[in-house]
Amino acid sequence: MNRTLALVLAALAALLTAAGAASWVTHRYHAAVKRADDAVAEAASLRMQIDNTDSSIVTVTEYVDRVQTIRVKGDTIIKEVPRYVTVQADAACTVPVGFVRLHDAAATGDVLDSDPGDSDAAPSGVALSAVGSTVAANYTVNNETAQQLSALQATLRAQGVTIIGEDPAP
Template identity: 50%
Template sequence: MNLLRQGLFAIALFGSLWRYHTITSHRIKDADARAFTAEAQARDLVGELAAQKDGERIVTQYVDRVQIVREKGQSILQKVPVYVPASADAACVVPAGFVRLHDAAAASAMPDRPGAANAQASGVALSAVAGTVVDNYTTCHAIAEQLIALQDWVRVNSRNSP
């Protein structure tokens, strides 16, 4: 009888240990799964934070670069009277055809048909043409900086995407 009790006790103990092991094993697996999910979420959040910081850095750099471009453009524009003085304005007649061609190019449109009227004086001073060219190039350089910043932003955000 003693042996039977010991056997039943051993079976009960083994069953209890097996049940404890099974429950503990499931809890460990659940805890591992939750930990894995939490780690993945943390990595995603770190990536998003890095992308946001990089995005802010890119925007700041863009704003700074465009401001520098605009300031340089203004400095160059102030030099127009030095490089194209009033005597050059008086000596150079800007033809109407040049103005029409320039305006058409600025609008990305085909110019009017050429003719005798294009050879007439436009009344636009050479210094005004120089000022317009400086403004156009300043805008071009500002847009180039915008494109560079956009490319940087896309590069950073595609790198941090899942």
């Protein structure tokens, strides 16, 4: 009976050892599978980042070219102001202080006084050609900024980002 008990205990110990070893191997297998899955996911993420970087480089190059074109056109328009707003036009048109204040407030986003007052009707000393050059320069900067924003939005869309105010991409 002792011998049978010893054999049963030995078999039980061997079975427990085998079960423990199997559990350890199974745990190691699942850990290896998880590491492999994580590596595959990271590789996919890195591939996507590389693809986005490539498209970003193209987008930046395109937008820089477009902004440069806008700047050249704006500079050309500003150079043409004397042809379209002549010295005679400068002499014939008095730009009032109120217009200058209104323009400057609009450019800076400030709020004007509710009562313009008599001083706003006085001549400002600013020539009409200077107004034309300033407006052309402001529109050039506005167009450059709009192009930069469009390029940024295109880059973000290419990366799968939803832009506020737009419908999500399908």
